[in-house]
Amino acid sequence: MSAQSPKLIISTGPFLKRPVDTPKVMRHVLYALAPVVLVALYLFGISALMVLLACTIGAMGTEWIITGRPRWSESTLRDGSALLTAILLALTLPPGLPIWMALMGGIVAVALGKYLFGGLGNNVFNPSLTGRAFLQASFPLALTTWPVHSGLQDFFRLRGDTFALPFMRPEFDAITAATPLAKMKFEGISTQASSLLLGNISGSIGETCALLLLAGGIYLGVRGFIKWRIPVGIFLTVAILATLLHLIDADKYPGPVQHLLCGGLMLGAIYMATDPVTSPVTPRGCWFFAAGIGILVVAIREFGGLPEGVMYSILFMNALSPLIDRWTQPRIYGAVKSKAEAA
C-alpha cells in the first residue's frame, strides 16, 4: 500500500447536483422577457427605455446600498432578482411616466417590497407590484396616462413628461389614448383580438403584446422555471367566469378573449403571480391561488370601480399564500387516514 493518501473531500450527499441554480432561473425569466422589452422599445421608443433604466437604477442601487455597498463579486445583485424586479416593474408602468417616478418605484419595490421583510425569499408581496401599488396610490393620474404607440421612426420622440422635475406640475401634452380595458369598461367597445395579440394598442410598457408574453410563458413552463399551474389556473378561471358572464349578458360583459388578452393579465399571470417567493409551494395551493386571482380579476374588472384589477388581485392573494400553503399540505406517501386505522 502506498503510504501517501490523496487529499480527499469529505462532504454530505448527494454528490451530484442538477445544473440549475437561482441566478440561472432568474436569467431565464429575463431571457423570456427580452422579446417583450424589445417590442416595447419599438412601440414606445426612448420613453420606455428611460422608464426601464430608471427602475433598474432605482432597484439595483437600493439593493446595493441596503446590503452595505459590497463589491460586485460578493453582491446579492449577482443573483439577478433585483434586475428582474426592476424589469417587471417597468413593464407594468405607462411608457410616458416621468423617470423620477419610475426611479421611486424601483426604490420602493426593493426597499419596502423586499428588504423590509428580510430580503430575497422572505417577502410577502411581489416586490414589483409593491412598487407599482405605491406609484398607483401616489400618482394616480400619471399611472393612467397612456401614450399612443408608434413605430421605430419615432424612437426619439418623447411620449410624456419623461424628464419632468419631481413634484412639478406636468407640462407636456402627450397624445394619449384609452386602453382596451378602459374602452371595454367605460365605452363597451371591444378591441380586435389580433391587435391585442400583436400589441397594436395602448397600455403599459410590457403588457401590450400578448403573443410574446405567452410564448415566453410557455418556454418557462416547459423548462420548469415557473410554477406552471398558476398561469394555467388563472387563465382557466378567467375564461370560465368571463364566458359565464358573457352568456348572461353579451352586451354588458365582453367575452373571454377580451379578458384574457387585455391589460396586465398575461404579464401578471405568467410573470408576477408565478413569483416563487410570494406564491404557494404546494401543487394544490397553486391551483387555489390561481383561482383566487382569476375570480378577483374578473370581479374587479366587471363590478369594481377600476378598469384593471390584476395587480390588486395578485397582491391580495400574495397575502393569503402562507395560509393556502398551510391548508393544502400534500398527502404524503402511504399516509394513513386516522390514528385508529394506523393502529
Place this chain on the structure above:
Amino acid sequence: MSAKTFRHGVHPPENKGLTEGRLIERIPMPAEVVLPLSQHLGAPSVALVKAGDRVYRGQLIAKAGGFVSVPLHASVTGKVKAIELRHHPSGRMVESIVIATDPSSPQTLHNEEPVDWESMPAEQLLTMVKEGGFVGLGGAAFPTHVKLSVPEGKHVQYFLVNGCECEPYLTTDHRIMLDWADAIFLGIRIIQKLLGAEKTFIGVETNKWDAIRGLQDRVPADLPCELVPLETKYPQGAEKMLVTAVLQREIPSGKLPLDAQVVVQNVGTVAGIGELFSFGQPLIERVITVTGPGIKQPSTLLVPVGTALQEILDYCGGITEDASQILFGGPMMGTPQYDLRVPVTKGVSGIVCLTSKQAAGPRQEYACIRCASCLDACPVFLNPTQLGALARMGRYDEMLENYHLMDCMECGSCSYVCPSNIPLVQRFRVAKGVIREEMARKKNNAA
C-alpha cells in the same frame, strides 16, 4: 412492454457506460482482510475466534449478536492477526477481526458441498439464510433473514426482486443480472418457497434492456416469475417506490413492505442466496463496481469482504491526479471515504471516484425562493421547502409533528434539484438525529 414507475423523483445523468460492459472479474486474494464486527444494521456480531487462530475461508468467526444481527465468516484462509479497532466506512473506528491471508493456501471453501434444499422445510431454509450471514447487498445492509421472517398472522402475496439500480454510475446489479441468471432464479425459488409467496416480480429499469430480455428468456417454465420494466428514474430502487411502481400499492407510513403483503430483496442478495444453496458459500465476497472519472480502469470486481479500499484502487490502476472524492455506494446516497485503509464491507455496492469537476465542494447557498422544485421531486410527497425553513430555525418538533419528518427516506432528491444549493437532506438528517436522541433521553428518564 411499457415501463411503469412512481410519481415524482429526479433524473440525474446515468453515467453507467464506464462499467456496463465490464465482466465480473475476481481480484487476487488480498494479503490481509479487515472484517468489522458491525457491517450491517443492528447489533454487532460477537467474535468466536482470537488472535493467533487459524481460520478457513467460509468458516464462522463471529456469531449474531441478537435477532437483528448476522454471523460473520472468514473471507480468506489465514491466521487471525488481531481483533482491534480499525477504520470503518462509516467514519468511526470499529472492533474488527483482522486476518492475514495464508499465501500458500489454495483458498478453497471451508465447507463446500451442495445443499439438498428441496427437502428442507421453510424454517430450515430461513435458518440457513441466517447462518449464511446475509445482509441486503443494495447498500442498506439490513439483515436478510429479518426481512424474510414473516410474523404470525401476516401473509406475503408477492416477492419483489430489486434490480433497479437507480444510483448513477453503479452497474453491480446490472452485471449480476447479465452473468448470474441461474443463481438469481435459484435464489428466487428458495425465497418464494420460504415466504409462501404466490409470485415473484423482478423490477429492472429500462436502461438495462439487455438484462430484462436476458432474464425474461431464462425464467424457468415452472417458476411463477415476471420481469417488470421500470422507467429509469431516481430513486426507483427505493423499496417504497419499487412496490408502488410494480404493484400500484403503497406501503403505509411507518410500516414495512410486509404490511403491503410484499417482501423486497436486492437482486445481488438473491443471487448470493442462490450460491449459498448451490454450494454452501456464505456471504464472504461480493460484486462491486469501481467507477467514476477519477479511476484509471473502471471495473466490475468480485472481492472478498474485508479487502482494503487501497488494494482495490491499486488493482484498477489507481486514481487519477484530479480525483478528489471517493464514495462507497452511489453518488446520491453513498458515503465519502477519507482513509484508504477502510475495508469493503458487505453493504458496499460500489466505489465511485469523482474528480474535482463533479465532487461537491461547498457551493454557494442562496436564500430559498420557494420555487417548489423539491416538492415536485420528493418521492414521498413531503414539503421539503417548509421542512427546510423549519430546520433552519431549529424547530425540529414542528417538523416532526406537522410535516412528517420521519417519513423522509433521505434519498437526496430535494438537495439534488434545489436551485439555491440548500443542503436540505443533510438538515433533515441532523433534525432526525436530534429528535432520536431526544426520544432516547426521554425514554431513559422515564425508565
